[in-house]
Amino acid sequence: MAICTSLYSTCSISTPSKTHLGFHQKQVVFYSSGVKKTSKKGGGGGCGSSRPYVITCTASDSQTVVIGLAADSGCGKSTFMRRLTSVFGGAAEPPRGGNPDSNTLISDTTTVICLDDYHSLDRTGRKEKGVTALDPRANNFDLMYEQVKAIKEGIPVEKPIYNHVSGLLDPPELIKPPKILVIEGLHPMYDSRVRDLLDFSIYLDISNEVKFAWKIQRDMAERGHSLESIKASIEARKPDFDAYIDPQKQYADAVIEVLPTQLIPGDNEGKVLRVRLIMKEGVELFSPVYLFDEGSTISWIPCGRKLTCSYPGIKFFYGPDAYFGHEVSVLEMDGQFDRLDELIYVESHLSNISTKFYGEVTQQMLKHSDFPGSNNGTGLFQTIVGLKIRDLYEQIVDSRAKTPVEAAKA
Ligand SMILES: Nc1ncnc2c1ncn2[C@@H]1O[C@H](COP(=O)(O)OP(=O)(O)OP(=O)(O)O)[C@@H](O)[C@H]1O
Numbered sequence: 001m002a003i004c005t006s007l008y009s010t011c012s013i014s015t016p017s018k019t020h021l022g023f024h025q026k027q028v029v030f031y032s033s034g035v036k037k038t039s040k041k042g043g044g045g046g047c048g049s050s051r052p053y054v055i056t057c058t059a060s061d062s063q064t065v066v067i068g069l070a071a072d073s074g075c076g077k078s079t080f081m082r083r084l085t086s087v088f089g090g091a092a093e094p095p096r097g098g099n100p101d102s103n104t105l106i107s108d109t110t111t112v113i114c115l116d117d118y119h120s121l122d123r124t125g126r127k128e129k130g131v132t133a134l135d136p137r138a139n140n141f142d143l144m145y146e147q148v149k150a151i152k153e154g155i156p157v158e159k160p161i162y163n164h165v166s167g168l169l170d171p172p173e174l175i176k177p178p179k180i181l182v183i184e185g186l187h188p189m190y191d192s193r194v195r196d197l198l199d200f201s202i203y204l205d206i207s208n209e210v211k212f213a214w215k216i217q218r219d220m221a222e223r224g225h226s227l228e229s230i231k232a233s234i235e236a237r238k239p240d241f242d243a244y245i246d247p248q249k250q251y252a253d254a255v256i257e258v259l260p261t262q263l264i265p266g267d268n269e270g271k272v273l274r275v276r277l278i279m280k281e282g283v284e285l286f287s288p289v290y291l292f293d294e295g296s297t298i299s300w301i302p303c304g305r306k307l308t309c310s311y312p313g314i315k316f317f318y319g320p321d322a323y324f325g326h327e328v329s330v331l332e333m334d335g336q337f338d339r340l341d342e343l344i345y346v347e348s349h350l351s352n353i354s355t356k357f358y359g360e361v362t363q364q365m366l367k368h369s370d371f372p373g374s375n376n377g378t379g380l381f382q383t384i385v386g387l388k389i390r391d392l393y394e395q396i397v398d399s400r401a402k403t404p405v406e407a408a409k410a
């Protein structure tokens with residue numbers, strides 16, 4: 001029975017036996033408790049008390065592309081993931097027949113795993129030890145590294161599940177290597193071993209003012225939390241957020257920074273946003289988006305005959321900059337769209353957006369006009385980054401197709 005496609009493109013399940021493995025074959029033995037043994041030479045077995053089963057995979061010329069998405073809780077990771085999955089077509093769903101509280105989302109092309117599943121301490125354990133979930137001591141980076149590496153190499157893994165409903169660690173779920181693996185959560189770029197496995201990385205940098213406004217909107221309006229408890233939760237997380245989460249942005253290939261608008265002096269409502277897409281120069285297979293003229297510095301107010309703008313209007317900026325000592329290009333949008341169909345006017349002035357046809361960005365934005373941020377730079381830049389990831393994936397697949405023998409040996 002074929003069960004996965006990846007570097008080890010054809011996989012089958014069997015009971016352990018003394019089989020001889022070919023040059024491009026790998027075998028993994030699973031028990032109910034998780035992975036016990038990985039072998040390149042065949043065999044299997046082990047002395048677990050549960051009944052073992054073996055997954056044998058044969059190498060092909062494709063390999064899982066790994067994308068990292070880092071952000072604090074409630075900062076738009078799920079929304080971004082829905083936009084990304086949509087760019088590849090098809091909807092993402094939790095694993096069929098699995099744990100209903102699984103955090104994993106699977107589509108034809110992508111598997112999104114939430115790094116909360118690598119919490120080593122459950123809710124009670126964290127309380128007893130007095131640590132937050134953001135603290136590295138509450139997370140198992142060794143397992144995160146081993147499992148992301150295994151998936152990248154085409155080997156299925158039994159990944160733990162952190163249950164956000166019960167606050168407990170549930171029995172693991174089987175994750176088969178997809179074409180694209182997205183690891184999203186608090187720490188995708190914290191551990192240098194995991195970071196080195198990433199083909200592309202994104203950090204969602206939501207300023208405190210905006211984070212607060214979004215939290216109030218979700219946790220107060222939708223979840224019935226009090227204003228005081230929301231403030232207390234943000235304050236309690238802040239030291240660990242500053243120490244362990246925020247510094248990861250220096251490693252990201254692209255950062256989406258969300259700030260209060262500069263178009264309304266003194267605004268603190270968080271409804272109108274100034275959003276900056278910070279793109280690292282020199283990243284392999286990634287060419288930054290630009291407005292009008294690559295490398296120039298440009299301020300653009302598109303409002304007028306072709307773009308309807310009500311107060312406070314819309315302002316774009318594009319130009320080179322430095323970010324943590326790296327050369328970057330920055331594309332900025334302040335304000336919000338009145339009519340999403342008119343976005344085509346803005347899209348037609350952007351280059352390197354990796355669309356497959358004229359108007360694809362506008363089409364994606366219109367398709368998901370009900371997602372948060374669809375009328376501003378958050379939705380626009382998330383959509384563009386989704387298209388850039390598709391482009392990066394296609395370039396990686398193309399380059400491997402040109403050197404199949406080397407890719408299979410890697
Ligand atoms: N671009 C946006 N514009 C306005 N509000 C937004 C935006 N993105 C997210 N939000 C608000 O933040 C909430 C959380 O968004 P989302 O579920 O995508 O974040 P998350 O990082 O996946 O959260 P968590 O980690 O807590 O599951 C949304 O319900 C919405 O209220």
Ligand SMILES: O=C(CO)[C@H](O)[C@H](O)COP(=O)(O)O
Pocket residue numbers: 072073116123133134163164165167186
């Ligand atoms: O920062 C978080 C990432 O989503 C959560 O707070 C963390 O995973 C702990 O979850 P919970 O609050 O459900 O115990």
